[in-house]
Amino acid sequence: MSLLSNTAVLLGKEIRTEYRSRELLTITIVFILIVMFMFSITFQPTSDESRRIGPGLLWVAFLFAASLMLQHCFLREQHNDTLSALRLSVSDPFAILLAKLAANTLFLLLTELFLLPIFALMYNVPVVRVLHWLALAFFLGSLGISIAGTALSAISAQARMRELLLPVLMLPLLTPILIVSTEVTKSLLDRAPYVQWKGIGFLGVFDLIFLTALWLFGEYLLEE
Amino acid sequence: MTLPAFAPIGLRFENIDKRYGGLLALRGISLSIAPGECVVFAGRNGSGKTTLLRIAARLVRPSRGSLSFSGKSEGAEESEVRPGFVAHATMVYDELSAEENLLLFAKLQDVPHPKNRVETLLQEVGLAERRSSLVRTFSRGMRQRVAIARALLHEPAILLFDEPATGLDPQGVAWLAEAIRRLRDSGCTILMSLHGESEISSLGTRAIRLDAGSVAADTRTGATFRSILTFADA
Amino acid sequence: MVKSVLAAAAVFLLLGAAAYASFFIAPTDAKQGLIYRILFLHVASAWTGLTAFFISFVANLLYVWRRQPRWDWLGVSAAEVGLAFTTVVLVTGPIWAHPVWGIWWTWSPRLTSTFVLWLLYVSFLLLRTLIEEPERRALLSSLFGIFAFIDVPLVFGSIRWWRDQHPQPVVMGEPGSGLDPLMYKVLFFSWFAMLALMTLLIRQRFRVEAMRGDLETMQREMEAA
Numbered sequence: 001m002s003l004l005s006n007t008a009v010l011l012g013k014e015i016r017t018e019y020r021s022r023e024l025l026t027i028t029i030v031f032i033l034i035v036m037f038m039f040s041i042t043f044q045p046t047s048d049e050s051r052r053i054g055p056g057l058l059w060v061a062f063l064f065a066a067s068l069m070l071q072h073c074f075l076r077e078q079h080n081d082t083l084s085a086l087r088l089s090v091s092d093p094f095a096i097l098l099a100k101l102a103a104n105t106l107f108l109l110l111t112e113l114f115l116l117p118i119f120a121l122m123y124n125v126p127v128v129r130v131l132h133w134l135a136l137a138f139f140l141g142s143l144g145i146s147i148a149g150t151a152l153s154a155i156s157a158q159a160r161m162r163e164l165l166l167p168v169l170m171l172p173l174l175t176p177i178l179i180v181s182t183e184v185t186k187s188l189l190d191r192a193p194y195v196q197w198k199g200i201g202f203l204g205v206f207d208l209i210f211l212t213a214l215w216l217f218g219e220y221l222l223e224e
Numbered sequence: 225m226t227l228p229a230f231a232p233i234g235l236r237f238e239n240i241d242k243r244y245g246g247l248l249a250l251r252g253i254s255l256s257i258a259p260g261e262c263v264v265f266a267g268r269n270g271s272g273k274t275t276l277l278r279i280a281a282r283l284v285r286p287s288r289g290s291l292s293f294s295g296k297s298e299g300a301e302e303s304e305v306r307p308g309f310v311a312h313a314t315m316v317y318d319e320l321s322a323e324e325n326l327l328l329f330a331k332l333q334d335v336p337h338p339k340n341r342v343e344t345l346l347q348e349v350g351l352a353e354r355r356s357s358l359v360r361t362f363s364r365g366m367r368q369r370v371a372i373a374r375a376l377l378h379e380p381a382i383l384l385f386d387e388p389a390t391g392l393d394p395q396g397v398a399w400l401a402e403a404i405r406r407l408r409d410s411g412c413t414i415l416m417s418l419h420g421e422s423e424i425s426s427l428g429t430r431a432i433r434l435d436a437g438s439v440a441a442d443t444r445t446g447a448t449f450r451s452i453l454t455f456a457d458a
Numbered sequence: 459m460v461k462s463v464l465a466a467a468a469v470f471l472l473l474g475a476a477a478y479a480s481f482f483i484a485p486t487d488a489k490q491g492l493i494y495r496i497l498f499l500h501v502a503s504a505w506t507g508l509t510a511f512f513i514s515f516v517a518n519l520l521y522v523w524r525r526q527p528r529w530d531w532l533g534v535s536a537a538e539v540g541l542a543f544t545t546v547v548l549v550t551g552p553i554w555a556h557p558v559w560g561i562w563w564t565w566s567p568r569l570t571s572t573f574v575l576w577l578l579y580v581s582f583l584l585l586r587t588l589i590e591e592p593e594r595r596a597l598l599s600s601l602f603g604i605f606a607f608i609d610v611p612l613v614f615g616s617i618r619w620w621r622d623q624h625p626q627p628v629v630m631g632e633p634g635s636g637l638d639p640l641m642y643k644v645l646f647f648s649w650f651a652m653l654a655l656m657t658l659l660i661r662q663r664f665r666v667e668a669m670r671g672d673l674e675t676m677q678r679e680m681e682a683a
Contacts (some may be wrong), residue, residue, distance in 0.1 A: 005331075006332055009328065009331045009332055010332070013317070013320070013328055015325070017317065017319050018320050018322065021319065025517055043475060080313050080314050080315060080316060080317070080318060081311065081313035081314075081315050081317070082315055083314065083316055084281075084283050084309075084313075084315055085315035085316065085329065085374065086332070087283060088281065088282075088283065088306065088309060089329050089332040090332050117497050136383070148605070150604070151601075152605070155585070155598050155601060155602055158594060158598060159585060159588040159589045159591065160588040160589070160590075161588055161599070165585065165588060166332050166586075168581050168584065169581050169585065169602065170572050172577035172578045172581060173578065173605065173606065175574045175609075175613055175616070175617075176609070176612040176615070176616035179616045179617065179619075179620050180337070180616050180619070180620075183619075183620060184621060197620065199619070202615070202616065203620065205612075206612055209608060209612065210605070210608070213604065213605060213608055217522065217601055217604060220522055220597060220601060221601060222285050223285070223597065224278070224284050243593070244591055244593065244678075245591055245592040245593065245674065245675065245678045246592075246675035246676060246677065246678025246679040247678050247679065247681075248679075274570075427518065
């Protein structure tokens with residue numbers, strides 16, 4: 001009955017459901033590859049330019065992909081009205097949101113880590129020596145994208161034109177993540193890499209603020 | 225059905241209004257439902273039956289008025305009363321198997337010994353052989369049985385059925401009627417919304433007709449069962 | 459009726475006084491000449507827009523808590539008025555930048571943050587057009603409005619931090635750029651006049667929204683009968 005055990009059970013469900021079809025992850029990865037290729041072909045950056053603009057392009061690609069991937073999140077609960085079943089079963093509705101944002105963060109991270117070597121190859125940037133810091137930056141950035149994205153997905157699922165609406169709602173809201181994650185990634189891929197602690201801290205603060213907002217207002221997002 | 229071990233619970237709707245924009249789906253509904261009653265709600269589409277049931281399930285907040293439960297055990301919170309709800313939608317996941325679905329909801333509701341409970345219910349609804357098949361492959365009748373099993377997982381003292389016979393073939397309807405009869409006889413309080421007369425409506429101990437969001441007739445206040453049900457589609 | 463006319467007259471007098479102060483009381487700037495005076499409009503509009511969005515935020519919170527339609531009406535009215543002032547900021551930006559630096563746009567902190575703000579509240583209004591049922595619309599847009607406003611300090615913060623890494627041409631009136639004390643006084647007076655205009659506009663818009671809300675309610679009642 002506790003929040004954590006409900007969340008764990010629901011997280012298991014999210015992962016199992018996705019694992020069965022694997023559609024979402026596959027298509028998201030392919031989409032990001034296409035976007036990265038398009039950037040690469042139009043800019044044809046030199047090695048130095050890659051270090052400068054590569055991170056920005058990477059995070060823009062992640063954001064586009066996330067805004068498509070997150071559509072699914074609450075739409076799939078409208079089918080057969082399973083959202084009502086969940087609301088009837090859990091003691092704290094926040095568990096539903098927490099499980100979804102954890103799953104979304106996980107899926108985003110999986111796609112990002114899969115794409116990292118390809119990005120490193122395409123843009124000629126060394127990632128191995130800073131891998132653990134990159135993972136931290138990716139984690140905090142993806143968490144922020146998921147928290148906001150999950151909340152906005154619950155909103156857009158109840159409106160018309162939801163396929164275009166979700167990106168329109170999400171992308172301006174996530175501007176801070178885009179800016180800061182890009183900067184942090186850029187300094188990690190620099191010729192003399194260094195960790196921007198202020199940036200990492202900022203991402204953590206963003207995540208905390210939005211997680212709190214989701215906790216405070218989550219049950220209204222799920223209201224009928 | 226395994227006899228649920230509970231004390232029967234009644235409900236009271238007090239002056240319930242539900243407003244959607246300018247539309248008053250429910251107006252001033254005040255009803256008191258005794259523990260163990262089996263109430264049939266009849267009425268045209270749009271008369272408010274579904275809204276009333278969803279308010280009883282606490283999925284929808286009333287715009288005004290309140291819902292309370294009577295006869296619950298001492299020390300139990302209002303919020304701990306969880307009616308079982310069977311709607312028109314199955315409320316289960318197509319991509320999971322029958323067993324996985326039931327285990328999921330059993331664990332979420334902290335049902336003791338979830339695996340055993342799920343096994344028992346699968347046997348009772350006759351889906352034990354198909355327990356590992358994805359719900360996506362089930363017929364409408366089978367899905368309805370999974371939905372009912374889901375609603376019964378936590379042994380609710382109150383059950384809500386919203387047009388449960390829709391899409392069922394005569395065999396399915398017969399099975400459903402038998403299941404509801406046994407639940408009623410074991411003391412569950414049941415609220416059902418139905419269209420017209422059927423095997424299922426005859427299980428009711430009381431009938432209420434809703435018209436444009438208000439109570440138009442009630443067997444408790446003298447109307448006959450038949451008159452309430454046959455006016456339903458007039 | 460008389461009260462409204464008097465209020466409007468007072469606001470216009472204030473605005474006139476602020477304009478006069480901008481042109482004749484504020485000292486001349488050695489570097490930028492006449493054009494810098496647009497600062498009083500540009501910066502005051504930015505502050506006023508933010509004030510309006512803050513009012514919208516509070517209205518959104520109140521709606522989620524109380525569910526009374528009037529909070530929804532206030533929320534959308536304040537958001538629209540805020541968006542109007544924010545548009546003024548975005549339009550006066552290039553008007554200012556071009557004579558001074560020869561470029562139309564600069565990614566200065568204020569302009570960049572304002573642009574994101576503008577996008578957020580356009581989305582807010584857009585969201586409302588895509589939900590038909592009035593109570594859903596009010597609830598969902600209020601929730602989005604809350605998230606959007608919480609984001610505002612994060613947007614400003616992240617852009618400032620970014621600016622520190624990539625110095626941009628410093629536009630006058632940016633935080634950190636010094637202003638003459640007399641200029642500050644004129645600026646605050648301009649802001650005060652704009653707040654008066656903002657209040658007037660929000661009240662007018664609120665009345666229209668209240669009428670529209672009532673009309674919609676009546677229409678739906680008729681359709682249902």
